[in-house]
Amino acid sequence: MIKEAIVEKLDTKSLSSASNRLCIADLGCSVGPNTFFAVQNIIDAIENKHKSEYDGSHKLEFQVFFNDHASNDFNTLFTSLPLERQYFSAGVPGTFYDQLFPSSSIHFAHSSYSLHWLSKVPEKLLDQNSSWNKGKIHCAGASDEVVNAYAAQFEKDMGIFLNARAKEIVPEGMIVLIIPGIPDEVHPSELPAGILFNFLGSSLVDRANEGILNEAQIDSFNLPIYSASPKEMASLVKINGCFSIESMEVTDPRSKIHDPMKCSKGL
Numbered sequence: 001m002i003k004e005a006i007v008e009k010l011d012t013k014s015l016s017s018a019s020n021r022l023c024i025a026d027l028g029c030s031v032g033p034n035t036f037f038a039v040q041n042i043i044d045a046i047e048n049k050h051k052s053e054y055d056g057s058h059k060l061e062f063q064v065f066f067n068d069h070a071s072n073d074f075n076t077l078f079t080s081l082p083l084e085r086q087y088f089s090a091g092v093p094g095t096f097y098d099q100l101f102p103s104s105s106i107h108f109a110h111s112s113y114s115l116h117w118l119s120k121v122p123e124k125l126l127d128q129n130s131s132w133n134k135g136k137i138h139c140a141g142a143s144d145e146v147v148n149a150y151a152a153q154f155e156k157d158m159g160i161f162l163n164a165r166a167k168e169i170v171p172e173g174m175i176v177l178i179i180p181g182i183p184d185e186v187h188p189s190e191l192p193a194g195i196l197f198n199f200l201g202s203s204l205v206d207r208a209n210e211g212i213l214n215e216a217q218i219d220s221f222n223l224p225i226y227s228a229s230p231k232e233m234a235s236l237v238k239i240n241g242c243f244s245i246e247s248m249e250v251t252d253p254r255s256k257i258h259d260p261m262k263c264s265k266g267l
């Protein structure tokens, strides 16, 4: 899909008209090796397209920025950089819910399996008088109020993320987001991750009932993870107004569940 998007939609001629240096950012890169495969695939696709347009007469240089939280193990990332790489690399520490690069400096941004992390637990969930998530650690299987609090936090974060990227990415640049999502009209508790979070929550409640854990601590603990639906994403991109969606694809995670899942207490 990324290769197709680059071949069909990325105007490499116009992107490289001012300079032969193209900047790529991977947001939420972790320690590798996935980030290296992703970056190489992007570079290969851009180079192939460029070569077919210029007959090899105009060479591109690539600068790759690897971004993650400052606490990420950048040492491991940099010591495992592919030796044969044909790009310059740099680490950029900090949250992607903020501007990370100078204005109009990035040609291609990529983020894989990172944007489901919210910037924080929705505040309403920390208030016992508001959307208290009793006996659960996520919005899967929770009340509508809790689900809405998660959705509102995702909406806020995505607005901040898109605004920051809109400043950094050059006109005609491209951003590819791979996000653990949820098909339209499906509840989080129907997804494999939702089922897992519910089991985890129940196990913690069992420990509280046995007196091993404190119930209030479990009730106040919530995973800051949210899976958005295509409808939600499309609407947030539209509200933001800085980007247009060229292509969106959904893989239904429920296809990984082959049999109905049953679990009885004590098993």
Ligand SMILES: C[S@@+](CC[C@H](N)C(=O)[O-])C[C@H]1O[C@@H](n2cnc3c(N)ncnc32)[C@H](O)[C@@H]1O
Binding pocket: 027, 028, 029, 030, 031, 034, 035, 067, 068, 069, 072, 094, 095, 096, 097, 111, 112, 113, 114, 117, 119
């Ligand atoms: C599951 S890993 C994905 C790693 C890699 N992109 C991949 O596809 O395998 C998620 C990464 O996102 C990073 N991350 C989460 N929230 C972030 C934020 N607000 N800013 C920067 N990185 C973030 C985490 O630290 C983690 O390294």
